[in-house]
Every structure is written in structure tokens, then in C-alpha cells.
Amino acid sequence: MNWKTFYALLSRDGHVARRNLLPTLLQNLLQPLLLTFVFGRILTAGGMMQAGYKTVLLPGVMAISMVIAGVQAVAMPLITEFQFTREIEDRLLAPMEIGWLAVEKIVAGMVQALVAGLVVIPAAWLTMGSGVHFSFRPVEFAVVCLLVAMFSSAGGLALGCSIGPTQIGLMFSLVLAPMMMFGCAYYPWSFLSKFPVLQYAVLINPLVYASEGLRGTLTQSDHMNTMVVIAALAAINVVLLVVGLKKFHSKAVS
Amino acid sequence: MGIGIRIENLRKVYDTPPPSAARGGGFSFMAQRSAGSKEKKEKKKKFEVVALDDISLEMRAGEVFGLLGPNGAGKSTTIGVLTTRTRPTSGRAFIGEFDVWKEQVKAKRLIGVVPQRPNLDFALTAREVLLFHGAYFGQSSREREQKTQTLLEQFKLTERADDMVRNFSGGMMQRISIARAMMHDPQVLFLDEPSAGLDPQTRLLLWEIVREYNRLGKTIVLTTHDMAEADSLCHRLAIIDHGRIISQGTPQELKASIPGGYLLRLRFDRAPEELLAVLRSLPGVTEVRSADHIAADVYADRGGPLISSIVTAAQAAGAELHDVHIAEPSLETLFLHHTGRSLRD
Ligand SMILES: Nc1ncnc2c1ncn2[C@@H]1O[C@H](COP(=O)(O)OP(=O)(O)O)[C@@H](O)[C@H]1O
Ligand SMILES: [Mg+2]
Numbered sequence: 153m154n155w156k157t158f159y160a161l162l163s164r165d166g167h168v169a170r171r172n173l174l175p176t177l178l179q180n181l182l183q184p185l186l187l188t189f190v191f192g193r194i195l196t197a198g199g200m201m202q203a204g205y206k207t208v209l210l211p212g213v214m215a216i217s218m219v220i221a222g223v224q225a226v227a228m229p230l231i232t233e234f235q236f237t238r239e240i241e242d243r244l245l246a247p248m249e250i251g252w253l254a255v256e257k258i259v260a261g262m263v264q265a266l267v268a269g270l271v272v273i274p275a276a277w278l279t280m281g282s283g284v285h286f287s288f289r290p291v292e293f294a295v296v297c298l299l300v301a302m303f304s305s306a307g308g309l310a311l312g313c314s315i316g317p318t319q320i321g322l323m324f325s326l327v328l329a330p331m332m333m334f335g336c337a338y339y340p341w342s343f344l345s346k347f348p349v350l351q352y353a354v355l356i357n358p359l360v361y362a363s364e365g366l367r368g369t370l371t372q373s374d375h376m377n378t379m380v381v382i383a384a385l386a387a388i389n390v391v392l393l394v395v396g397l398k399k400f401h402s403k404a405v406s
Numbered sequence: 407m408g409i410g411i412r413i414e415n416l417r418k419v420y421d422t423p424p425p426s427a428a429r430g431g432g433f434s435f436m437a438q439r440s441a442g443s444k445e446k447k448e449k450k451k452k453f454e455v456v457a458l459d460d461i462s463l464e465m466r467a468g469e470v471f472g473l474l475g476p477n478g479a480g481k482s483t484t485i486g487v488l489t490t491r492t493r494p495t496s497g498r499a500f501i502g503e504f505d506v507w508k509e510q511v512k513a514k515r516l517i518g519v520v521p522q523r524p525n526l527d528f529a530l531t532a533r534e535v536l537l538f539h540g541a542y543f544g545q546s547s548r549e550r551e552q553k554t555q556t557l558l559e560q561f562k563l564t565e566r567a568d569d570m571v572r573n574f575s576g577g578m579m580q581r582i583s584i585a586r587a588m589m590h591d592p593q594v595l596f597l598d599e600p601s602a603g604l605d606p607q608t609r610l611l612l613w614e615i616v617r618e619y620n621r622l623g624k625t626i627v628l629t630t631h632d633m634a635e636a637d638s639l640c641h642r643l644a645i646i647d648h649g650r651i652i653s654q655g656t657p658q659e660l661k662a663s664i665p666g667g668y669l670l671r672l673r674f675d676r677a678p679e680e681l682l683a684v685l686r687s688l689p690g691v692t693e694v695r696s697a698d699h700i701a702a703d704v705y706a707d708r709g710g711p712l713i714s715s716i717v718t719a720a721q722a723a724g725a726e727l728h729d730v731h732i733a734e735p736s737l738e739t740l741f742l743h744h745t746g747r748s749l750r751d
Contacts, residue, residue, distance in 0.1 A: 154511065160541035167538075168529045229529075236425060241491060241525040242535075242586075246542035247514045406420070406492045 157248040158256055164243075165260035169225075180221050180268040184213045185279050191338070192280035206283045207373045211366035212337030214272045215300060219335075219359055220328065221268030222304025223311060226261035230312030231320065234403055244404055254309055254400040258393075261305025266297060273370075286371060292378050293369035299385035300362040306389060307358070309396035313403045335359025340367065340374040358388045408467030408623050409502040409516055409593040411488065416497035418458040418483050418649075457483040458494070459649035465627055465642075470620050472640030473629040474741075480649040481629035482522050485598050488627070489519045501594060515543070518587035522598040522629075524579040528572040532563055532582050535571055536589050543590035550589075557585040560615070576603050584612065588619065595619060597628040601635055613639055633736055645741060652744045660740050662707075667740075670704040670712060673729035674720060677702050681723040688715050709734060 169176065192209050195201040233240040244250055277284055315323055334354045336344075341364050344351035354360050361376070361384045368375035457480045465471040473481045486492030487499050490510050499506040501513040527535055533554060540550030558564045561581040566574070571582055580603065587595060597616070601609045616639060620626050630636050636643055637657050644654040653660060661667055674681070677699045685694045685704055690712065696702040706712055709732040720727045 154544075156544040157542050160538065160544075163541070164527075164530075164538045167534070171529075232528075237523065237528070238521070238525045239528055241519075241521065242527045242539075243542070244491070245489070245514060245517075245519055247511050247544075248542075249511060405490075406486065 153252065154248045157246050158252060161243060161246065161248075161253065161256045162260060165256070166263075169260070169264060176264075177271070179224075180217055181271060181275055183220070184217050184272045184276055187213050187216075188276040189279045192276070196280075196283070203283050204285075204373070206280045207285045207371045208340060208367070209338065210273070210276050210280070210284050211370050211373075212335075212339075212363045213276055214269050214370075215335065215359060215362035215366050216332055216337050217272045218265045218269035218297075218300050219304040219307075219331075219362060222261045222265030222301055223308040223328070225264040226257050226305045226308030227312035227315075227323070228320075230257065230309070231315065231317050234313070235317060240404065250404050251397055251401065253404075254397050258302065258305045258309055258396075261308050262298070262301040265301035265304045269297060269301070284371070285373075289369045289378075292382075293366075295382060296362075296365035296369050296378070296385070299382065299389060300365065303358050303362070303385060303389050303392055306392035306396050310392055310399060313396065313399035331357055331359050336363045340364070341376050342374050355384075358385070361385050361388070409625055410467040411463075411465040411471075411502075411594065411625065411627065412500040413461055413463040413484070413488070414498045414500075416458050416461040416484070416487060416499060417456070417495045418480075418487065418492065419495045420455045420457055421453055423453055423455075457649050458487070458497075460497070461646070461649065461651055463644055463651065463654070465625060467625055468620070468623050469641040470616065470626045470628070470639055472636040472643040473627070473646055474631065474633075474636045474643055475629075475646035476631055479646045481646060482598055483649075484646070485519075485521075485596050485627070485629060489517055489596055490514060491519075515590075516593045518590065518592035518595045520580075520584050520587045520595070520597040520600055522602070524576075524583040526571045526579060526583060526586070528570070530571060531568050532571050532574070533558065533567040535582060535586055539586050539589045545590065553589060553591075557588060561585045562611075577605060577608050580604060581608065584615070592624070594625045594627065597626070599629055599631070601630070601632065633741075637736070645744065647741075647744075653740070661734060661736065663740070667734075668706050668709040669733040670706060670709060670716070671729075671731040671733065672702045672704060672716065672727065674700060674702070674725045674727055676700060676725055678723060678725065681719060681725055684719040684723065685716065688712060688719070 188209060191201065192206045196203055196205055230240070243253055246253070311323060311327070334350070335357050336354065337359060341351070341354070341360060344354065361381045364376035365378060365381035365385065367373055368378045368381065461480070461484065473484060475481055483492055487494045488501065488506060490506055490513060493507070501516050504513045504516070506513045527538070530538065536554040536557060537550050540553060545553070558567050561584065563578065563581060563585070566578065571579060574582065580600070584597070584600065587597075600616075601612055604612060613635075616626060616628070628639065640657060642654065642656050643660060645652045645660070653663065655663070677696055679699075682694055682696055682702060685691060685702065688706070690707040691704055692707070693705040694702055704712070704716075713730065717727055
């Protein structure tokens, strides 16, 4: 393992991310801000939702932001770089085993996912006005955040190595949209108890654990057991990492 | 000093079609057709292109080695295997003492690659492309800044150094791509069709840079389907077609392997029949043609060595030699000779 090269590749990604800081931030912040404003402010102020909904919503919105940011940060550049320009070769020729390049992409994606998640907390809290009840458990929160960041960028790796540029639209409408709707971001998992089949079907959706995990470590609203969440996220991470690295290897070498 | 390259019994069979427009359009209709159209229909899923068919080669330390062949011959695939980008189906490749597929990282440290299609990092400016490349190879920041400055100047890119490379013209991309390959001062430089799409002036700049880099003792491997380039730049050549080596040697050796490949175009004040007869009897001459008894075309297996006997014969016949032009056998002729096809497709 060649740390100098790894670090140089990370700083390249950091450099590019900083150059696109403003558009990326806007992209990552706009949706959560709109969501929290409409659901957390307008609907609660009008009495359509109870005030407690703000507390349920914030962790869910944070989970969505992290997942979208991580997937996008890794998948989008990969999709273009694997195209016929083979831009990726610029970095595949760096003196390092090629698997580490995928790892580097994951680390860079994790950083972006974490930043996107953390900026949502103050931003959403501001748009919703007061009324979010935090109950912060720092160690578990950090673990959940890291695992969520990792699954989103590992997922980005697997997706980025599996689809072409013409399928990006499909990726959003067929993978990410249902994931968000059935990801327990807008409601706690326990609310699904009236739809028992659905309640167990959504368990394959990693966003469920992200939302429930953040809910449990950031607030005290109804949530899944945090240890279960951590175990599930860890398992999902292992699967996505294996799949992503495998796909990366087969795509990287002809 | 210097790093040699060895390829042993290399075979590469692609089992998926090339990704659209990949690798600079090296489609070989020949190779696909040879699979047999009937057979192809039977097993529709079994796509197979034999890109390299048992190639063995040796490129010596410090030489400029050329791979010459038409589109789809397997040049880029050979470069791909040697640069860790293409996994061979069987056979081995060595850069210096390192097996490219077993000690990838060590091999990668020794090589610089200019791909057929520029694969520049489009998210960066020209300067950043070089700076980050240096960083990937562990250069200190002072080292990489100095080197970047030098290369930008050498490749006449200083003025555009802070523009994004994605806005560059093809020729500029090619230049920055060569500069990038030289950034970490590799012992072996691979250039895949480096002058395709370059204007004549940049092309000369490129040739000069290649020669200069080679003078430092570096090994250079380039592919081309341009005879003039192969001829003027390469110490040794391999001619490749349909994934096989057809012939190899120095440009001179290769050309000399065509029987009677030289053409001497002579012009006399007059060339009587008896002079032509003497010319026909000179050693190595295969044919003499003269339409007007002034000019004579002599086909022979040698060029310069014949001149003195020609002058002597002319004097003996009372004629005066006014003009001589020796056309060396060209690689074009050679390719035609070996494959029955012209290189220019
Ligand atoms: N990535 C790829 N996948 C499938 N087939 C390929 C790929 N790259 C090249 N080929 C095929 O292999 C053969 C040799 O191509 P290539 O090495 O690019 O030739 P050259 O560089 O001499 O033009 C061609 O028939 C080409 O279509
Ligand atoms: Mg080629």
C-alpha cells in the first residue's frame, strides 16, 4: 500500500470538490431545506401535522441527504470516467494497486456524505424553527453516521460501475426515489405495522436503517433498536463493498 | 541503465465487444469476419475477437521501438497489456525484471503512457494535471512545481496552463498527455499513435521530444501506422497484423528484406542501348527500364554501392551522368510485400 499516492488521490478529489463547492452545497441543501420547510414548518404550523413531527423528520432528512450525497459523489464521476474517454486510467496508472483507487473513492465519498449530513442538522433546524427535541448520543451517533456514509459511497461505487450515462435518470427514478419513499425517512418504521408485508419488505432498504439509526441516536422519537441498526448497516456495507470492488476491478481492466 | 521489455507468447481474446468508441476505434472487421458468419449466428452470445495471437517480442533497453500495423492489428492491445490496462488471456509481459501482471505497482513506476485517446483528468487544469500526476508518483511539491513549469514550457502550453483541459483542442490534449507521461521521468515511455491528429509542426516537435528523451537512455515504445514516422524515429520495428508479428528488425533490415527493393532513377545526357545492357549486368540489378534513352530506372537490391559502377559504365559508353535519385525500399512496400495489402487500409 502506497500512502503517498493514496493521499495525493484524496487531495485531488478534495481539490475538485472544493472547486465545485457552491453548486454541490446548493444541490445537497436545497432538497432537505424544501422538505423540512414544507413538512416541518408549513404543515405543522397549519396544524396538519403535530409539532412532534419535526423531531421525526429531521433525522430522516439527514439520512436522505447523506445517501444522495454519497451516491452522487462516487457514482457520477465514475460513470463519466469509465466512458470512452477512460479518464479513470489517468489514476489507474498511479503506482498503487487498483483496488485502493476504489477505496480512495469510497473515502472521498464518505467525507462528502458526512459533510452533507452534518450541514443538514443546523439548516433543517433553522427552517423548521424551534421544536426539534434532540437527545444526542455521541458515540453511537458517530458510528451510525460513519456506517451510513460508507454504505452510501460503497453503494455509489457499485452503481457507478454497473450503469452507463444513459441510465442515470433510471437510477434516480427506479432506485433512489422508491428508496427514499420507503426508507422510513418521513415516518418511523413502527408506523408501518399496519402494513405488515411492507414493514418487512422495506428491511432490504438500507435507508431504513440510516433513518432509524439517526433517529435513535439524535432524538428520542420512536425508533428501531440501535444495535440492530448498526449490525444491519455493517452487513450491508460488507455486501456493497464486495460487490463494488469486484465490479470496479472488472471494469478497470479490459 | 535503461529498461528492456519482454513479451512472451502473448494472447488476448476479447469476449465482449469493445465499449462504444473505445480505444480509438480499433475495429477489425477482418478478425470478426474470420470467426465465420455461420458460426457466429449459431452461438450468438459467444463474442470472440482474437486481438493478439501468440506474440513474442523483445524491446531493448534504450531503443526506440515501433509497432507498425493497420487499424485493428493489435497495437493498442499490446500497449494495454504492457501498461497494466489489458489483462492478457495467456502469456507474460515484463518491464525490466517485473512481470507486469504480478508486480503491477513496480511496473507502473517505470512506465509513462500516452494513450491513443487522451484520458486526461477533465476536472483539472493543464497545470493541475501535471502537478497531481507528480503527486501520485510521490514527488515533493517543489519537485513537481519545477517539473511542471519545465514541461509546460517545453510543450508550449504555458499560456494555457490554467485553463481546464476539457476545453483544449485535440492537439493540445495530446501535448499535455505526453507531458503528463514524462512528468515522473519514467524509464519507459509508451506512445500509442502519438502523432495521429497532430498538425505537421506539432508533429515535428513531438519527434524532437521523443528523440531527446531517448537520448537520456530511456526506452521508447510507439505505435503508428505512418511509415515515415516509423522510418525516421524507430531503431527497430515490428510489423503487426491480425495480432501476429509479421516481421521485425531495423527499418533498414526490414527494407532490405524485400528483394530488389531499391530504385535508382538515373538521368544521362544520352543512354544508348549498350549502356543499358551494361547496367542490366551489374551485380544486384534485377531490372532496367528506359523509355526515352535519356532517363533510366534501375531496380536493384542495393542503392549507393552501385553508383561508382554506373559512373564507370557511363564513361565507357561515352555518356554523362546528370542526375541520380535513390529511392530506398519503403516500409509501405514491405507491408504490401508481406500482407498483400496497403497499410493505408
Ligand atoms: N476493449 C475491447 N473489447 C473488445 N474488443 C476490443 C477491445 N479493444 C480492442 N478490441 C478489438 O481487438 C482488436 C485489436 O484492436 P487494437 O489493439 O485496438 O488494434 P490497433 O491499436 O492496432 O488498431 C480489434 O479487432 C478491436 O476491435
Ligand atoms: Mg490502436
